[in-house]
Amino acid sequence: MTGLLLVAQNIVGGLGIGCVYALIALGFSLIYRTMGLVNFAQGNLLMFGTYLGLTFYMGLLGLGKFSPFIAFLAGIILCGLIGIGLERLFRPLANLDLSYILVGTIGIGIMLDNIANHIWGSEGIVVPAPIANNEINVGGVRISPYIFIVMAMTVLLVIGLQLFLTRTNFGRGLRASAQDREIAACFGIPVNTMNAVAFAVGAGLAAAAGLLIAPMIYVNPAIGDSLGIKGFVAAIIGGLGDLPGAVIGGLLFGVIETVISGYISSSYTDLIAYLLLTVVLIVRPEGLLGARTVEKV
Amino acid sequence: MSKAWLRRWRGPLLWVALAVILAMLPLAAQLDSFWAHIVNEMAIYVILTMGMNLVMGYGGQINLAMGGLFGVGAYSTAIILLHKGSFPVAFVVSALLGTLVAALIGLPALRVRSHYLALVTLGLGIALDIIFTNWEAVTGGAIGLTSIPVAAIGTLQFDDDTKMSYLFLGVMLATLLIAAVFVHSRFGRNLKAMRDDLIAARAMGINVGIYQLTCFAFSGFYAGIAGSLYAVWLSYISPTSFDLNQSIFILAQTLVGGMGTLIGPVIGAILLVGLQQYLLSFGDLQLIIYGALIVVIVLVARGGVAGGLTALWQRLAGRARRGRKEIAMAPSTGERGAVASAAIGGTTGGSPTREERTGN
Helix, strand or coil, rough: CCHHHHHHHHHHHHHHHHHHHHHHHHHHHHHHHHCCCCCCHHHHHHHHHHHHHHHCCHHHHCCCCCHHHHHHHHHHHHHHHHHHHHHHHHHCCCCCHHHHHHHHHHHHHHHHHHHHHHHHHHCEEEECCCCCCEEEEEEEEECCEEEEEEHHHHHHHHHHHHHHHHCHHHHHHHHHHCCCCCHHHHHHCCHHHHHHHHHHHHHHHHHHHHHHHHHCCCEECCCCHHHHHHHHHHHHHCCCCHHHHHHHHHHHHHHHHHHHHCCCCCCHHHHHHHHHHHHHHHCCCCCCCCCCCCCCC | HHHHHHHHHHHHHHHHHHHHHHHHHHHHHCCHEEEEHHHHHHHHHHHHHHHHHHHHHCCCCCCCCCCHHHHHHHHHHHHHHHCCCHHHHHHHHHHHHHHHHHHHHHHHHHCCHHHHHHHHHHHHHHHHHHHHHHHHHHCCCCECCCCCCCCEEEEEECHHHHHHHHHHHHHHHHHHHHHHHHHHCHHHHEEEEEEEEHHHHCCCCCHHHHHHHHHHEEEEEEHHHHHHHHHHHHCCECHHHCCCCHHHHHHHHHHHHCCCCHHHHHHHHHHHHHHHHHHHHHHHHHHHHHHHHHHHHHHHHHCCHHHHHHHHHHHHHHHHHHHHCCCCCCCCHHHHHHHHHCCCCCCCCCCCCCCHHHHC
């Protein structure tokens, strides 16, 4: 295989995994923008949502098997409901110091991990892809067709989110309360409900990301840890709270990661990715797309 | 002169006396090896939380690489002991390497803060763990290092938990003493000024960068020491002990005890290590309960246990003072005020007067 083809192959693969990171990053950014709270349990929500969806898809826990699409929706909706519950729990945390948010949300993460362990077991499961997974050959670049489904679903979800935020009253209210809580409340927008919606959407996006990546990995209760951190990294690269930035950050991180593992070393992929992130943050702490601000006393 | 000295150091001296008494209790009680084992674990975590507390509670930085730094100390000691080095040498090397690596990790703190610093240190902490897992020739890879020799100073062998507890509690006391002196010195006061308002502190001529780096270096020093003890305590180490969860566990202990106080981390470490031991009997449900309790503690006791005690003390003291001076100020019952004062470890509920709130 020539060098150029290898690059193309890595980029396509990277964009596929990058879509998943983009969805997780969107969840982080959306919740941060509306509540000012970094939900460190996002990765654990992802894992939980994945298991919920797979329960329908694969007929776990004695349930019958459902079509992939219904299972996908069920996972998203159920995980969103958990998100609503979590918002109520975290509401008092939003005004506090970062370290409290960190420990509070991570406490929830520990719970979710171990509840999943309790319900579904820690062994892990292999998830069959919903379509036949024969690699197709596009001009010498070998691509798994499932990647296109991941990309298509991501595009659909991102467009759906954008329409929801800009075209519906609910979405406009959500953006208003993200911009200025007090004034939005004066205009009769139920800001707490909006926070709950943001949390639900964020959790739903996490579940979607997990379900999309499930056939590509070995699903176990620990998958949320590294996926959550990588999604957070993507959100930071794009500028935390910046939604288009989250998508770009996710895709970028996916490609970088795949290229590193293709060319340098697969066991040190994460190490290099984190070092790169450190450099990015030191050079541009506000993210690649963020505007520079001057801090006031 | 001596009176001023006494006034200034009265707090820390009292505190040190209390710590000494606490540390002597287990020794006096002639622990059996089961309890000595737990006391040793507590001592290790007290050192770790004190390091975390110096960087977070006093420095206002955030260091999520603590687990990784802990590992640096543990691996250094293990490797030196396995190559027939002596324990005192290994101990010193662990502390120094921890300090050095922490200072390097602290470099980004000069540029980034808050969530970003959390992420950078988190990433670098994980990076350390990745190195432990993959550098097989030196660290033994995922399996780790086994049969690490026992600690020995000269002919003194610390070969069981009871003997180790003398060493561990002694080291713990020394580190607490260093911390107490540190935070009450001029350096510590500048540090607190920096924590409360970075820009104002800089405007007052404090070289903020040096202080930030020193904080990190200190946390690494403590983590290195704790790691060194950990390696000889279990005589077995593997990368899973030094992952992100370890950092979070240390952070949780620091928060539960109360950040920015000297006694807080001690309480937090003892409570959470004890809790973990107790919950072992719940088997499968252990970690679910554990997670739930952490959430509850963070939601309910925001100043930590030490913050709660301070609030109680101030309430009692304030009541007495009010009785004498008859200060009657309008109670501020606003939710925001209560939350704010709770967050700084002040009075919760009741009617905090302005005097009390500035009193801490």
